[in-house]
Amino acid sequence: MPTCSPVSRRLVLSGLAAALLPASALAADDVWPSRPVTMIVPFAAGGSTDVIGRVVAEGLRQELGQPVLVDNRGGAGGTIGTAAIVKAQPDGYTIGMGTASTLAINPAAYKSLGYDVLTGLIPVSNIAAVPNIMTINPAVPATDMKSFVALAKAQPGKLSYASAGIGSVSHLMGEQLKLATGTDIVHVPYRGIGPALNDAVGGQVQVLFDNLPSSLPMVQAGKLRALAVSGPSRVAALPDVPTFTELGLDDLGWMAFFGIVVPEKTPAAVVSKLHAATVKALGHEEVKSRLVAQQAVIVGNTPAEFAAEIRRDLDRMKRAVAAAKIELN
Template identity: 40%
Template sequence: MSHPVSRRLFACTAAMLACGSVSLASPAMAAEAWPNQPLKLLVGFAPGGANDIVARIIAKELQQSLGETVVVDNKPGAGGLIASEAVAKAQKNGYTLLLGSIGNNTIAPVLAKKLNFDPRKDLEPITIVAEAGNALLVNSKLPYKSVKDFIEAARKEPGTINYASSGTGSTLHLAGALFGQQANVNIVHIPYKGNSQAINDVIAGQVQAIFSGIPSAISSSKAGQTRILAVTTPQRLKSLPDVPTVAESGVPGYAFTSWYGLFTTGGTDPAIVQKLAQEVRKIIAKPEVQAQFEAQGLEPVSSDPASFKAQVNRELDRWSRDIKAMNISLN
């Protein structure tokens, strides 16, 4: 009579072990089976901007890599926070992605009077994909030939030099505010509703300066409409090797670099996050993708999820501190 009991115990034990092995293997199995449906890549800004361009490059390559459709969905508004919130509240399955940036992931959350999600917990960083600097650009008819000239003029007549931006709290605004703070000059911020209108008014002479994106700066300076005084990156740019950095032009320690990165919903299976990171790193390593980024004035880069998450958290801390010190708010 002992044999049937032994057989039952053996059967139960085997079943329990089988269940345990399935449970232990489920994350890996989920990642192996993922994806099996289309993905959506949200962008917090209108089509045609840098965020949108980067998203479409990544989406096209990711679609080929994963074998599933990747649809870019533009949800502009609130400095990118509308798209961020949509991803934060999506299902935790990796099928909803966000092409984020320094602006909508670490600056807009700090400036927002009310936030309906936690940017640290509800969005899961996957990998950074590109970095970009700005250029201190002035109207070509102005006498400023260097950052030193610009600073001297600002100190001689405080509050008389204006700089344009694509809006209050934008990266162009903060690049200028940081410059004013570190150079100890009073330059007046003029916010616009977008980058195109802002740079057009610099070209027209309505505003003296702008901390512009690199492609726009190169294009207008080549046309003789503007003059590039310096770039905001820590080192000189390959695309502008003869243009000094702001730091080497008289404002030691100054650096302002924007970045773009991929996010998904917080709480998504870590195995899926890792799989996405690996696929995107392969994409960023492709020479043809790097060429597309560089044509937009972007430097292609990548990272692992943990280091990208640490960077996002550091910058949320930094902008919470710096925005308060610069007395910037959305009225």
């Protein structure tokens, strides 16, 4: 009977071991991606998440050598699309966009989502973060946060703030301010930030919390007065406006983040390759310029760092949701 040399025997055993590996592991180690990748964006086309997702998808296409197709799954505040990401095949061919709304606010505010963002998803990288901003109508007799808080305390229940709707970023920021300053400001929810912004400019409501890009033109035109912005440093476009952290309001210092997540059980090799490609894509000049045009701060951190950010923001939102007694179904 013929015998195999030690080298031949090792090759045979290696081949058998490879044959027994699941297809996802082989794809992760050897050929991923060998076909187009789908990026689920849990909001409708045209919004900030969609715009940022498409910018990064193009950068990823160049780095991965495969098309990255954007699939908008809007509805129910981002919960429909996020559920689709959680339930997707964990093979690296479905990735998703995760935001402050879908990964922190929704889990804190909804009674039941049917999924757990902390265990059902693997964070890959925080792509970019957009500062939030608090503005007031110029008719309000306050020039800074100190005088505004004094005014609000002197007139409990008389001032109102507009939001994009119950459970939105702007709603949670308003509740966080009330909690941090001990003020009583009435919440007026709208169906979207557009009408909320219009009524803040018109003076029907006195205060507005918003992502920076949509409110910035109104501040620059003098139609709204900025009191504070979120983030680790002041915004270049508004150098005289302090951050919430500078004002001692740390719980409002978070920014609206936009990151990449994948379903749990996605192979570690895929996560590693996707993370590396994301960081490289964020270094492309066109990607950087288009993100900066959205007033975004480019991040590109590690999976562990992004996971820590999600947990921290989720804890913040849980405190605000509990204080405001918010519960969404």
